[in-house]
Amino acid sequence: MKKLLIYSLAVLSFMASCRKSDNPKLEGVERVPLPQLTVNATADQVIKSDAPDAFVGKFTVGLYFPDDVKPSKMDIVVIKNGDQKNVQVLQSNVTTFPTEITVRGTQFKSLFGNVSSILGDSYTIGANITTQDGKVYPAFSGVANQNNSNIASLAGATPTITYGAxxxxxxxxxxAIGSTVPYTVVADGWQDYAVGSTIPVKIIDATHLSFVYGVTDNVQPIVITIDPATNKTSVTKQVYGNYGDGLNFSAASVAGSADNQVLPCQLTVGVRLAHTSSAGSYGSFTITLKKK
Structure with missing residues (x-):
């Protein structure tokens, strides 16, 4: 308390000694529109490295605050592999919001050295903003005034989007569709299977495969759905059996988990599953399998 009193007196003394003339004149604060880029889920979500020029993506350019101040225009720009020193224009003079834009793999190719995308390449898209008084705030810059800096706390804000190969x-x-194939267990947090063991995986169709856990009664396959557009996996809640104690266990994928993916280059499939029964919840655990 004593220290607090001393500090308070010091602050009051400092405030009393300050004069208006001691402070530099502050420049006017300008409200700059914040771009909102939204990927169209019906178009390509990733660039497939085995056919990169066939990529067709779509996204909408809008405003995070649609009823606030409007820009004079936006120029939609892109960088490759995070290189902010090489900014290319995808589409200039966007003045209507929202506006949908289509971008193609051949366009990325022509903008960056006429070289098709390879595995691991990424393209980040943003918007250079020109305000009503003519000031330009770039999407990508190694110096200040970048329009998308320090906005991580704004819920749902997406001033940039990225497509990866x-x-x-x-x-x-x-x-083969309809076949049962041996897979190696890479990881099993549920611990029904030891790492390195081999289990059968059923290839159901072009987007579904399944496996069974080590239950003893009412054994049901856990069906994994794969989205070819995003390489993401999911499991709809389903009973997969019981361990002889009469409790039927269910599993469902944990939405948003980074473990929910296939890696076609490595021929792996993974999913993070939440396990439950009538007795309650047992937590979530990842299983990752690799084709032998």
């Missing part, structure tokens, strides 16, 4: 998913690489 991944191995394309083809179920035939994982096994």
């Amino acid at each position: 991944l191995c394309g998913f083809h179920m035939e690489d994982y096994g």
Whole structure:
């Protein structure tokens, strides 16, 4: 308390000694529109490295605060592999919001050295903003005034989007449709299977495969759905059996987990599953399998 009193007196003394003339004149604060880029889920979400020029993506350019001040225009720009020293224009003079834009793999190719995308390449798209008084706030800059800096706390704000080149998913690489294929257990947090053990995986169709856990009664396959557009996996809640104690266990994928993915280059499939029964919840655990 004593220290607090001393500090308070010091602050009051400092405030009393300050004069208006001691402070530099502050420049006017300008409200700059914040771009909101939204990927169209019906178009390509990733660039398939085995056919990069065939990529067709779509996204909408809007405003995070649609009823606030409007820009004079936006120029939609892109960088490759995070290189902010090489900014290319995808589409200039966007003045209507929202506006949908289509971007193609051949366009990325022509903008960056006429070289097709390879595995691991990424393209980040943003918007250079020109305000009503003509000031330009770039999307990508190694110096100040970048329009998308320090906004991580704004819920749902997406001033930039990124498309990455991944191995394309083809179920035939994982096994013939209708066949049962041996897979190696890479990880099993649920611990029904030891790492390195081999289990059978059923290839159901072009977007579904299944496996069973080590239950003894009412054994049901856990069906994993694969989205070829994103290489993401999911499991709809389903009973997979019981361990002889009469409790039927269910599993469902944990939404948003980074473990929910196939890696076609490595021929792996993973999913993070939440396990439950009538007795309650047992937590979530990842299983990752690799084709032998």
